[in-house]
Amino acid sequence: MGKILVLEDEESIRKFIKINLKRAGYEVIEAVDGEEALQKSLYESEIDVAILDVMLPGIDGFSVCKQLRKNDKQIGIIMLTARTQEIDKITGLSIGADDYVTKPFSPSELVARVDALYRRVKLLKKNKSDYFMQGPFKIDLKGRQLYKNGKIIELTPIEYDLIYLFLMKPNKALSRNDIIDSVWGKDYFGYYKAVDVNIRRLRKKIEDNPSEPKYIETVWGYGYRWKTN
Structure with a gap:
């Protein structure tokens, strides 16, 4: 470590x-x-x-x-x-x-x-860089900003932490509990619905068609997965 x-x-x-x-x-x-x-x-x-x-x-x-x-x-x-x-x-x-x-x-x-x-x-x-690229997305790690096809996407702090978590763990199924621990912290005692609400908002900002998400895939009964292919 x-x-x-x-x-x-x-x-x-x-x-x-x-x-x-x-x-x-x-x-x-x-x-x-x-x-x-x-x-x-x-x-x-x-x-x-x-x-x-x-x-x-x-x-x-x-x-x-x-x-x-x-x-x-x-x-x-x-x-x-x-x-x-x-x-x-x-x-x-x-x-x-x-x-x-x-x-x-x-x-x-x-x-x-x-x-x-x-x-x-x-x-x-x-990477010896302040940026990380994946598909059409570029994340500014120091500025905490996200770009898609060169255009900035305005995110809340929670939305940025979500996208950062997904980009760091592509194609891996993350449970709602995993997401809460990483984004809200292990001492968070709110409802799992907070994850779903913020994922829904994030999809509206990054997906071409939020009703048929290409990047943030729902893993039914478990959580979500960031798809790269």
Whole structure:
């Protein structure tokens, strides 16, 4: 699995994150402040994802985020923010972070976010590109945008996550539970109908004839499959 940098000054939280990431199969590099995180990012080879706390003594998480993004365009970055600080989320995403997790958080949610970002990072490194092509579709992995035959298709965040999941797993039958875990997170307790509703909306945007879908195939009694042939 991948290598994850965890920058968190509170030891109990840092150890909690490390334990759960190691259980998921990741190698974990710890840093207690921004200076140590930047130093380790230079000397540790192939860090795939960095988890950065925003509030830190000395160099804060935003400054570390900007420097990491400057040094490595492909590294995945997740910011840890306080639940009440909406501006932290906006600031983090605007300076190069890929995602954010609010405190307090569940370990399954954090690992799911890391898993999703790690897959994206590995794909970027494999293709050495910010784009992924499949048939008439082109997905902009950094800009989170989808194109069909060169024309942009406006998607909601959920719709983008759905199309990304399908494109990464072509011709594989995905259960509704698989889709919920990957897109909504393992802590989601809503109805399976959310999957069907969003698939229906997505088909209207990407299919030539939504009533006879060519790409998103229904696997009756189970879920959906992305067809490439």
